[in-house]
Amino acid sequence: MADDSYESVLLVLKECTAYRIPPRASAKGYKASDWDVNSFLWKGRLRIITKGDDCYISLEDSTTGELFAACPYPPDGSSVEPVLDSSRYFVLTLVDKASGRKAYIGMGFEERSSAFDFNVALQDYAKRARGGSAQPTAAKQATQQPAIDFSLKGDQTFSIKIGGVRRL
Secondary structure (H helix, E strand, O other), X not given: OOOXXXXXXXXXXXXXXXXXXXXXXXXXXXXXXXXOOOOOOEEEEEEEEXXXXXXXXXXXXXXXXXXXXXEEOOOOOOOEEEOOOXXXXXXXXXXXXXXXXXXXXXXXXXXXXXXXXXXXXXXXXXXXXXXXXXXXXXXXXXXXXXOOOOOOOOXXXXXXXOOOOOOO
8 A cells, every 4th residue: 555645844954963872860851961962973964754644853864865763753742852951952762663662862953043943843743733723713713703894984083182292
């Protein structure tokens, strides 16, 4: 059976770095200061891709496009965890499709703007996957209301008095 859904690329970031990380020290979360950020595991391109209802984060070689790792991203965001001490670093949960085993790698960006774009793209996907927000529904209701005519009729006039202004 052929998969008829098409792939949509939500985000491409040219530079991303992956790190080997130590086990979580506490239930609070991971800290980038515990990693050796000068000794990275991999460096390349990041793409966020949707196909049908699924979304995944793909870490690829910048020149050849060879896949280093793919992280499935559910709408609840459970596979991407921001670290506690930086806005540029995250922990990705990689899942082996065959065995279901999980591995955790650190991921970071040199620029805060890249990390911000990464966060926004994931939030946009999650919002769409959950069915959007209440704002489009309110907009639809506003357009369904009958239009009210506020124009002046025939000989109607109005005047406005503004204090502190003299008439010349």
